Amino acid sequence: MPDQHPNPHDADDHPVVGVVVVAAGMGTRLGMGRPKALVEIAGATILEHALHGIADWASRRGERLPVVVVGPPGHLDEVGGVLAAMGAAVDGLDAVVVPGGAERADSVAAGLEALPAEVGCVLVHDAARCFTPPEVFGRVVEAVAAGAAGAVPGLAVVDTVKEVAGPGAGGVGERVVGTPDRSGLRAVQTPQAFDRTVLARAHGTPDASTATDDAVLLERLGAPIVLVQGSSAARKITVPEDLRDAGNGSGGPVLVVLTGPPAVGRTTLAGALEASLGMVRVRVDTIEAALHRSGEVPGLAVAGYAVALALAAEHLAAGRSVVADMVDGAPEAREAWAEVAREAGAPLTVVEMTCTDPGLHRARLEARTAAGDFPSGQPQPDWSEGQERAVPSLGAEERERLGVAAHIALDMAVDDPVDGVRQVAAALRRMDPEGRGRVRA
Ligand SMILES: Nc1ccn([C@@H]2O[C@H](COP(=O)(O)OP(=O)(O)OP(=O)(O)O)[C@@H](O)[C@H]2O)c(=O)n1
Ligand SMILES: C[C@](O)(CO)[C@H](O)COP(=O)(O)O
Numbered sequence: 442m443p444d445q446h447p448n449p450h451d452a453d454d455h456p457v458v459g460v461v462v463v464a465a466g467m468g469t470r471l472g473m474g475r476p477k478a479l480v481e482i483a484g485a486t487i488l489e490h491a492l493h494g495i496a497d498w499a500s501r502r503g504e505r506l507p508v509v510v511v512g513p514p515g516h517l518d519e520v521g522g523v524l525a526a527m528g529a530a531v532d533g534l535d536a537v538v539v540p541g542g543a544e545r546a547d548s549v550a551a552g553l554e555a556l557p558a559e560v561g562c563v564l565v566h567d568a569a570r571c572f573t574p575p576e577v578f579g580r581v582v583e584a585v586a587a588g589a590a591g592a593v594p595g596l597a598v599v600d601t602v603k604e605v606a607g608p609g610a611g612g613v614g615e616r617v618v619g620t621p622d623r624s625g626l627r628a629v630q631t632p633q634a635f636d637r638t639v640l641a642r643a644h645g646t647p648d649a650s651t652a653t654d655d656a657v658l659l660e661r662l663g664a665p666i667v668l669v670q671g672s673s674a675a676r677k678i679t680v681p682e683d684l685r686d687a688g689n690g691s692g693g694p695v696l697v698v699l700t701g702p703p704a705v706g707r708t709t710l711a712g713a714l715e716a717s718l719g720m721v722r723v724r725v726d727t728i729e730a731a732l733h734r735s736g737e738v739p740g741l742a743v744a745g746y747a748v749a750l751a752l753a754a755e756h757l758a759a760g761r762s763v764v765a766d767m768v769d770g771a772p773e774a775r776e777a778w779a780e781v782a783r784e785a786g787a788p789l790t791v792v793e794m795t796c797t798d799p800g801l802h803r804a805r806l807e808a809r810t811a812a813g814d815f816p817s818g819q820p821q822p823d824w825s826e827g828q829e830r831a832v833p834s835l836g837a838e839e840r841e842r843l844g845v846a847a848h849i850a851l852d853m854a855v856d857d858p859v860d861g862v863r864q865v866a867a868a869l870r871r872m873d874p875e876g877r878g879r880v881r882a
Contacts, residue, residue, distance in 0.1 A: 455586050456561030459507040460495055460632070461552030464488050464520065464568035465541020467513065470680050476513040477678065478520070478568040485863050487678060488523050490571035492531055493863055498575035499533040507535045507560055509552040510568075514540040530860065544650045546658070553641055562586070563640055565655050566632035572870045573632065573675035580669040581634035590664035591635040593656045594671035595627030602626060627668055629654060630675045639664050674870055694757045695720075695869055696782040697764045698775075701794030704806035706853040710794070711766040713858040714865060721756045725749045725767040746774060750781050757785035775835070779843035788846035790868055792861065793834055798854035 464487075468477025478488040485493075488510070499506040512520035520538050524531060539555045541548030549565050556563065562585050564578065577594050584592030604619035633655050635643075643649070643658035652658050656666050678684060697714065699707045708724065715722045729745035732738045746767070753763045765778060775791075782789035796802035840848055847868035851861050 456636070457559045458504075458562045458564065458582055459556045459560030459637075460509070460564045460566060461549055461556065462488075462491060462495070462508060462510045462566050462568050463541065463545055463548045463552065464491070465511050465513045465548040466545065466569065471678065471684065472681060473684075476516055478512070479516060479523075480678075480684070482571070482678075482684060482866065485859055486523055487571045488520065488568050489527060490863060490867070491566065491568040491573075492524070492527060492534070492536075493860075494571065494573050494575060494867075495566070495578070496531050496533050498578040501575055501579075505533055505535055507557050508537075509555045510536055510538045511541040511548040511552040512538050529855070542650075546644065546650050546652045546655070549655055550644045550649070553637075553644060556637070561637050562634060563637045564632040564634050565640075567677060569677045569679065570631050570675045571678065572867045573630070574672050577630070577669075577672050577675055578632055581632055584667045584669055585634045585636060589667040590639045591633065591656050591659045591666040592669055593629045593633045593654070593666060594631070594675065595629040595668045596671045596673065598623045598626040598628055628671075629656065629668070630671045630677070635659065674867070694760050694762045694785065694787045695790060696753065696757060696762070696778065696785070696787045697790045697792060697865055698778050699764065699766050699792045699794060700768065701853075702796075702802075703768060704802065704809050705794045705796050706805075706858065707766050707768075707794055710792070710851075710858045710861040711764050713862050714764045717862050718762070718866060718869075720762045720764040723749050723753050723756070723763055723765050725765070728752075746777065750777055753778075754781050754785060757781065757787050762787075772839075775839070775843060779845070783844060788869075789844060790847040790849065790865060791835060791840075791845050792849045792851060792865065794851045794853055794861075796853045801854055 464476075464478035466477050468475070468480060471477050471480065473480045478491075479486050481487075482490060492508075492510075495506065495508060510520055510524070517538055517540060524536055524538065537555060539551050542551055552565075553563065562582060564581065566573070566578075581592040581594060600623075602621055602623055603617045604621060605615040606618045607616045608614045631654075635655065639659055639662070640655065643655070643662055643664070646658060646661060649658055659666055676683065697720065699711055701707050708726070711722045711724065714720050725745050728748045729741055732741055732744055732748075738744050749765060749767065753765055756763045767774070779789055796805075834850070835843075835845065835848060839845075849861075849864045849868060851864070
């Protein structure tokens with residue numbers, strides 16, 4: 442059977458790539474009473490987050506990607522519903538859904554069977570590693586394109602590892618019998634990439650079902666596997682603590698600043714972040730409106746920002762993460778927010794929102810004006826004034842200088858608030874738990 446696949450190559454002589462996403466596990470250790478891939482984090486299922494990551498990578502490659510989603514038997518309609526609801530977000534993927542098996546390896550084998558014949562390089566990815574950055578996909582594929590039979594992402598083991606023996610579970614009654622040298626150990630992740638022919642042969646070997654990853658099956662055949670750099674963001678969602686951490690990976694309060702012109706959708710996204718990640722929202726427009734109602738306040742905009750900054754600082758100091766909803770992209774304003782983040786020791790995430798469809802943006806602005814919704818308490822800027830308030834994008838140098846830990850660009854002509862929440866959650870998840878303010882690839 443394996444040799445039925447000709448492993449064809451694309452125009453650049455690279456093997457055609459396909460993905461098997463294994464999502465059929467029951468999530469027993471997570472204990473949410475439903476298959477893990479259908480559990481939600483920050484307003485989207487684990488499967489959606491995983492597919493978004495794959496679609497991001499596919500769009501960077503600029504190629505359509507065949508994807509087999511291996512779902513829990515009995516929940517295939519829900520899995521199909523997830524794909525249908527994602528719509529344009531998975532436009533770069535040719536996805537099909539098939540039922541999984543009793544063990545992970547059985548699910549991989551089912552997915553492999555369903556991949557189109559032209560696929561020569563297979564990525565096997567756990568849906569449960571739903572925040573894996575696109576770079577990791579690129580690394581394993583490059584290693585296989587360079588001639589390896591398989592490539593796995595891995596991280597150095599930071600704990601001392603003990604080998605145990607004896608009766609008992611969960612550490613009860615076990616005896617320590619050895620301490621392997623951790624310098625030679627790596628904790629491996631997915632996606633793992635393989636030459637399709639070798640992977641199919643490996644899955645046809647006896648006891649394949651017991652394998653806890655796919656690389657071990659190729660190792661048994663003596664096929665060369667290489668290790669590439671993994672990512673802390675590719676951690677597997679396994680137990681309830683992982684679910685809690687997934688929304689906010691920094692372990693401490695974070696400051697997320699939303700910038701963008703009027704009516705771009707900042708307030709909707711800020712509300713979604715408040716609702717799904719439990720952040721405190723500080724909306725500059727609300728403060729300005731209150732100042733406006735209170736009478737003549739000289740320098741209303743400056744006063745509004747001063748109050749917003751003070752409120753944000755107070756919440757961060759009390760350990761509460763803050764989402765700041767504001768228009769202003771002026772250098773002084775950015776410096777002031779960066780200062781608040783620095784003082785609080787909170788990583789700063791900047792989300793720059795634009796709308797590349799001027800017709801749509803103008804319609805949103807004018808609909809708001811027609812509805813008499815003047816967020817700052819003063820008449821809405823008209824279209825041309827709104828355009829003048831367009832926020833300049835943050836350059837790499839400025840990001841470095843301000844200590845921006847994560848920078849997200851959203852185009853609200855195509856992205857919706859769920860995309861925004863997902864990207865912010867993924868960025869926070871990627872942040873180094875100890876080294877506040879740094880983002881790992
Ligand atoms: N029969 C199985 C078992 C696991 N998986 C998938 O393999 C990945 C890694 O498995 P794991 O994290 O162990 O998930 P579960 O099997 O769901 O977890 P548990 O053991 O707690 O039930 C997950 O994306 C899971 O959906 C699968 O497709 N089919
Ligand atoms: C394949 C894997 O992700 C590599 O770390 C992992 O082994 C799968 O999870 P499981 O808990 O072993 O099923």
